[in-house]
Amino acid sequence: MYINVALAQINPLVGDPENNTQLIMERxxxxxxxxxxxxxxxxxxxxxxxxxxxxxxxxxKGCEKALNKLVEFSxxxxxxxxxxTPYWNGDLYNALVILQGGKVLGIYRKKHLPNYSxxxxxxxxxxxxxxxxxxxxxxxxGFSVCEDIWHPDGWERYYATAGAxxxxxxxxxxxxxxxxxxxxxxxxxxxxxxxCYVVYVNSVGGQDELVFDGRSLVIDxxxxxxxxxxxxxxxxxxxxxxxxxxxxxxLVDVRLRxxxxxxxxxxxxxxxxxLPYVEGTVEHSLEGEEELYRAVVLSIKEYVEKNGFRxxxxxxxxxxxxxxVACMAVDALGEERVVGxxxxxxxxxxxxxxxxxxxxxxxxxxxxxFPIEGIMNSYKSMMGWDDITVAEENLQSxxxxxxxxxxxxxxxxxxxxxxxxxxxxTGYGTIYGDMAGGFAxxxxxxxxxxxxxxxxxxxxxxxxPSFVLTRPPTAELRPHQKDEDTLPPYPVLDKILFHYIEExxxxxxxxxxxxxxxxxxxxxxxxxxxxxxxxxxxxxxKLTSRAFGKDWRVPITNGWxxxxx
Ligand SMILES: Nc1ncnc2c1ncn2[C@@H]1O[C@H](COP(=O)(O)OP(=O)(O)OC[C@H]2O[C@@H]([n+]3cccc(C(=O)O)c3)[C@H](O)[C@@H]2O)[C@@H](O)[C@H]1O
Ligand SMILES: Nc1ncnc2c1ncn2[C@@H]1O[C@H](COP(=O)(O)OP(=O)(O)OP(=O)(O)O)[C@@H](O)[C@H]1O
Ligand SMILES: NC(=O)CC[C@H](N)C(=O)O
Numbered sequence: 001m002y003i004n005v006a007l008a009q010i011n012p013l014v015g016d017p018e019n020n021t022q023l024i025m026e027r028x029x030x031x032x033x034x035x036x037x038x039x040x041x042x043x044x045x046x047x048x049x050x051x052x053x054x055x056x057x058x059x060x061k062g063c064e065k066a067l068n069k070l071v072e073f074s075x076x077x078x079x080x081x082x083x084x085t086p087y088w089n090g091d092l093y094n095a096l097v098i099l100q101g102g103k104v105l106g107i108y109r110k111k112h113l114p115n116y117s118x119x120x121x122x123x124x125x126x127x128x129x130x131x132x133x134x135x136x137x138x139x140x141x142g143f144s145v146c147e148d149i150w151h152p153d154g155w156e157r158y159y160a161t162a163g164a165x166x167x168x169x170x171x172x173x174x175x176x177x178x179x180x181x182x183x184x185x186x187x188x189x190x191x192x193x194x195x196c197y198v199v200y201v202n203s204v205g206g207q208d209e210l211v212f213d214g215r216s217l218v219i220d221x222x223x224x225x226x227x228x229x230x231x232x233x234x235x236x237x238x239x240x241x242x243x244x245x246x247x248x249x250x251l252v253d254v255r256l257r258x259x260x261x262x263x264x265x266x267x268x269x270x271x272x273x274x275l276p277y278v279e280g281t282v283e284h285s286l287e288g289e290e291e292l293y294r295a296v297v298l299s300i301k302e303y304v305e306k307n308g309f310r311x312x313x314x315x316x317x318x319x320x321x322x323x324x325v326a327c328m329a330v331d332a333l334g335e336e337r338v339v340g341x342x343x344x345x346x347x348x349x350x351x352x353x354x355x356x357x358x359x360x361x362x363x364x365x366x367x368x369x370f371p372i373e374g375i376m377n378s379y380k381s382m383m384g385w386d387d388i389t390v391a392e393e394n395l396q397s398x399x400x401x402x403x404x405x406x407x408x409x410x411x412x413x414x415x416x417x418x419x420x421x422x423x424x425x426t427g428y429g430t431i432y433g434d435m436a437g438g439f440a441x442x443x444x445x446x447x448x449x450x451x452x453x454x455x456x457x458x459x460x461x462x463x464x465p466s467f468v469l470t471r472p473p474t475a476e477l478r479p480h481q482k483d484e485d486t487l488p489p490y491p492v493l494d495k496i497l498f499h500y501i502e503e504x505x506x507x508x509x510x511x512x513x514x515x516x517x518x519x520x521x522x523x524x525x526x527x528x529x530x531x532x533x534x535x536x537x538x539x540x541x542k543l544t545s546r547a548f549g550k551d552w553r554v555p556i557t558n559g560w561x562x563x564x565x
Pocket of ligand 2: 318473
């Protein structure tokens with residue numbers, strides 16, 4: 001006894017209910033003859049997260065209009081569709097709507113609204129209070145939306161004790177390192193503990209600082225992954241779920257009998273079609289550097305495409321950050337859509353020049369060259385300095401930013417900033433200079449991770465000259481400058497930053513992990529005094545559990561000294 005479920009892992013555009021609904025209809029049509037049930041991600045009509053668009057009545061109505069169009073379309077379909085949308089009924093809900101044959105069969109309202117980390121759902125929605133069960137040709141399904149299933153005592157237990165065979169959970173669950181493994185583990189626990197199939201459908205794509213990784217799943221009642229969609233790509237998979245597997249388990253595994261039986265009458269629907277059995281396919285679940293690299297590449301591609309840029313432009317210094325950004329941009333967009341700009345000063349070494357030429361040759365991208373010495377000399381004759389202080393260092397960086405934004409204005413290129421998380425944390429970068437840009441792909445990558453990804457990228461295709469990987473990091477803004485003149489060595493710095501930012505450890509706790517107190521305090525003070533810079537920095541993809549962005553709301557003006565005096 002089986003039911004065929006389609007996992008429709010799509011990439012909606014936030015704020016475009018009309019086209020998103022068109023996409024939903026196309027995908028639905030493709031699998032209508034193969035599946036009894038077609039499941040789309042959370043808020044796939046509006047895109048996720050729609051944020052303050054939800055404060056506009058016309059947008060809410062636009063989503064309702066799109067939903068009505070989908071209901072009309074469902075007249076021509078045989079299968080049942082499950083779709084996520086904002087839904088107004090006396091108040092606004094994050095809803096899961098079940099449609100078939102020109103009718104709305106049921107509406108489930110998300111109960112647990114996440115309001116932590118990058119999520120802000122209580123600003124927009126009222127939480128639902130009712131579960132929703134449905135029976136299709138004798139198969140019982142229980143529905144929930146994303147965060148709902150993160151709660152171990154959520155509706156899933158209730159559904160299981162009401163006799164559900166399948167738990168359907170629709171998602172818009174953004175990526176960060178390590179999250180997928182954690183998610184798969186707890187989804188397996190939900191399946192095993194409730195002796196149900198878990199159908200987890202996620203969206204895919206990039207939305208400003210969020211990256212949705214897809215990897216929709218079906219887990220059987222014994223905790224085996226029987227279907228997994230692709231990572232970082234759209235996908236559409238049909239899989240048959242044999243419900244007797246779960247029912248047979250319940251004969252021998254009697255844990256659910258300990259709980260009072262729930263007598264909830266499900267909605268009922270008769271499909272009546274016997275469809276061919278489809279074995280699920282399990283795509284490779286990525287990990288390590290490959291996963292991380294793919295996440296950044298997708299974020300660039302999505303930001304560029306969804307905001308209508310033809311090309312991107314990046315300043316190439318012969319350093320590791322700009323070299324890696326250029327590789328990522330080429331992998332995201334193709335070589336003909338990436339423009340490199342070399343802007344040497346009197347401090348630029350011959351090795352840097354050769355590194356830039358070699359990189360550009362390997363990547364086959366266009367290179368523009370604009371020496372900045374003449375412009376610096378004009379400033380010098382106007383301002384009249386005779387030594388190089390931080391002010392003159394920053395001026396070079398700002399001259400370069402000016403040139404990049406000129407190209408952006410003139411030709412409509414998006415400026416990619418090369419700032420990484422170690423620099424942004426410590427303020428080691430020039431505001432309105434190298435920190436300026438439209439999108440910062442490395443924003444949430446510590447320098448040590450920049451190296452890891454550069455080595456990874458070179459294992460795939462050796463485009464970054466080896467000199468770039470082995471040279472000591474330098475900003476080349478004054479003679480013989482090295483990052484280590486100002487910062488601790490990156491392997492040390494990044495550990496302190498990780499303890500403080502991601503783990504939230506106190507200065508004392510970090511010191512107990514083997515770092516000098518003076519050094520820890522120096523770093524913590526740098527983090528604090530760079531807050532104003534970060535607040536004005538471009539967005540970039542969230543890749544760690546705590547990214548500078550929506551997830552980092554530290555006041556600029558603040559008297560907290562972290563016990564550093
Ligand atoms: N609380 C506050 N709120 C608002 N604005 C504030 C502020 N505090 C300072 N400011 C402003 O910010 C200015 C200082 O910031 P900024 O102009 O950036 O300059 P600053 O932070 O003093 O220096 C930038 C540092 O980054 C290094 N750098 C530059 C370029 C590239 C790289 C690299 O390796 O990638 C490194 C450079 O060598 C230097 O050590 C002040 O003059 C003031 O105008
Ligand atoms: N000579 C240059 N030509 C073009 N762009 C430059 C030049 N120097 C610096 N930039 C831009 O400013 C950014 C910051 O410069 P910086 O030299 O600190 O970084 P990087 O060279 O990418 O890496 P590293 O920090 O390892 O040196 C560069 O990534 C690049 O985008
Ligand atoms: N859209 C959601 O409810 C997302 C919340 C969930 N905890 C996640 O990170 O995946």
